[in-house]
Amino acid sequence: MKILDKEYVVDAGADFVMCQGVFDLQTFKDFYKRCRQHQIDVPIIPAVYAINSYSVLKNLMNFCKVVPPNYLQTMERYENDEEAITDYSVKYVSDLITALLKDKEITIPGVHISCFNNLAMVQKVLDKLDFVDLKICAK
Numbered sequence: 001m002k003i004l005d006k007e008y009v010v011d012a013g014a015d016f017v018m019c020q021g022v023f024d025l026q027t028f029k030d031f032y033k034r035c036r037q038h039q040i041d042v043p044i045i046p047a048v049y050a051i052n053s054y055s056v057l058k059n060l061m062n063f064c065k066v067v068p069p070n071y072l073q074t075m076e077r078y079e080n081d082e083e084a085i086t087d088y089s090v091k092y093v094s095d096l097i098t099a100l101l102k103d104k105e106i107t108i109p110g111v112h113i114s115c116f117n118n119l120a121m122v123q124k125v126l127d128k129l130d131f132v133d134l135k136i137c138a139k
Contacts, residue, residue: 010040018112021064022046023071025099032106046100047112048093050121052086054079090121094128101134 017040022028028046035044051057057075061067071092078084097111115121 010042014042016043016045016109018045018047020047020114021060021066022048022096022100023066024068025096025103027066028100029103029106032108043109045108045110045112047114048096048100049089050093050113050115050118050125051075051089052116052118052121053082054085056116086121086124090124090128093125097125097129098134 017035019028019031032044049060051060054075057067057072061072074088075085078088093113097113100106100108100111113122113125
């Protein structure tokens with residue numbers, strides 16, 4: 001992930017940074033730490049993608065180059081099975097959200113779940129999360 005330029009982000013008045021395309025905890029942590037080293041001290045909100053089809057992933061990869069090989073390989077294996085892709089994506093995203101929110105090296109105010117106009121995917125991810133364990137109040 002490319003580091004942001006404080007002069008153009010925070011000094012220009014940004015209240016937060018929305019980081020798109022987070023597929024991996026360590027990659028986000030590295031980005032987060034580099035931002036902090038450059039005095040970018042506003043909240044950084046990672047966005048995760050809840051994907052329910054291989055074609056959506058392929059389109060996403062046209063502009064997002066940070067898809068981990070293991071994720072891509074699994075999605076390719078399930079290419080023609082939308083139910084398996086949905087199940088895998090929901091588990092992957094909910095596990096990633098849990099890891100992001102529980103990590104002791106970073107502090108984030110939340111996570112943006114990008115669902116490509118499929119709100120049912122967001123509900124499936126939310127249903128998989130343990131709000132008590134994450135210390136999140138769900139209303």
